[in-house]
Amino acid sequence: MHAHHKLLSIFLVACTATHAATVVTAKERIEGTILAQDDKTVTIKRAKGEKKIARDQIVQIFDDNGELVWVSPALKGPETTQTAEATATAEKPLTHSIIIDGIVGSSSGGFYSEEEKFVDALGIYKVYSDGSRQQAKQTMMSVGFGINYQYAGSARWATLFTYMFRSTSHSIYTGDGQKYNREELSSQTITNRHTALIGKELRFYPADGLSTIDLIGQIGYEFGNYRPLATYVDYRTKLTPVPVAYPGPTDITVQGPTARLGGGVTFRFSPTWQMRLLAFYQGTYSMASEKIWNAVDKNVFIHDFYGVFSVGYSF
Structure with a gap:
């Protein structure tokens, strides 16, 4: 036998x-x-x-x-x-994987850009003890996590299902943190977004071994909320003279179709365990429940660039 x-x-x-x-x-x-x-x-x-x-x-x-x-x-x-x-x-080869992501990046376009333009238009500054006048600077930073299910139909191709949650914060500060003390004027979360994606992953084997270079393309849908001028509401009373209060809505719904394209490296230390370093561009057609900014339409196109660190288990 x-x-x-x-x-x-x-x-x-x-x-x-x-x-x-x-x-x-x-x-x-x-x-x-x-x-x-x-x-x-x-x-x-x-x-x-x-x-x-x-x-x-x-x-x-x-x-x-x-x-x-x-x-x-x-x-x-x-x-x-x-x-x-x-x-x-x-x-049977190991075709199924569960992968956990940590996400750090930035957001721009649409209402994100209008938030930054609004701060620039106010001309916020601080005068330090040596007479130096330091203009306010700002960042738009997103952090989050993701959960993926990956099915490898062959050694070259895999199907990837992804859920992500990302929170974007708008921070405004003065000083460079070196000669002039950095002082934060405000840092507020202005969006929270949930995203579901499905797509394909293409693998290349650059050397003998299990590690791969990966290209990923996915489409999906995004749903969340946007807090217009949350930082302005927070820092307004710290300014001299105090500007007018914001009378509009403070929490609106945003949603719309989205797609992302990215790639990176997967290190497989064994057939079971993997670690991934990836970078993505994601574009979303975001539809808001209310119009906030005169300069942009209620429905806008927003951009996200972010890096991903992942740990996965295959079975």
């Missing part, structure tokens, strides 16, 4: 001998074309030359479609006690 399965496995690989294949050992993942093989060795042609690998060092072999065509007998366990269900489980 053992010899029969071994010959069948070699026959399956032989069927793909003239096509691209991926050979996985305990230490590396090798992509190329199988030139020759027998029950002791497999010779594979790579871009940088041929390599002969002892068959007892090989864990799995996949064809050019990512299908498993050979698995080491060591993974199958004793033939006398192995059931058909156990065999299928042992031969």
Whole structure:
């Protein structure tokens, strides 16, 4: 029985001998074309030359479609006690992953840009003890987290489902933090956004091993709230003279279709654990429940640039 399965496995690989294949050992993942093989060795042609690998060092072999065509007998366990269900489980590659993201970035366009223009128009400044007049500076920073489910249909392509939550804060301050003390005038959260995305991930293997360079494209929908002039309401009474109060709505709903494109590197320390460093651009057509700014329409296009640090588990 053992010899029969071994010959069948070699026959399956032989069927793909003239096509691209991926050979996985305990230490590396090798992509190329199988030139020759027998029950002791497999010779594979790579871009940088041929390599002969002892068959007892090989864990799995996949064809050019990512299908498993050979698995080491060591993974199958004793033939006398192995059931058909156990065999299928042992031969199945790790195709499912749960990935947790940490997100840091910035937001611009639409009402974000109008918030910044409003501060610039006020001409806020502070005079320091040496007579220096320091104009107010500002940042628009977003932080958040994400949860992903990834399904790898092949070694090259994966489907990625993502949920994200991001909070964007508008901060206004004076001073450079060196010669002049940095003093924060206000820092308020002006948007909270929930996003659901679905898309594809394309993987490239730059070297022998499991780590990849990834390109990701996704589309989805975003829903959240916007707090117009939240920083102005906070810092207005700190100014001299005190400007007029803001009489408009302080919390409105924003939502709309969104898409993002990005990429980065995935480091796989084993078939189970991975760490990812990614960067994204995301564009959203944001539709507000009320019009706030005369200079822009109620519905605006906003931009997000952010970096992502991720940790994932595959099964």
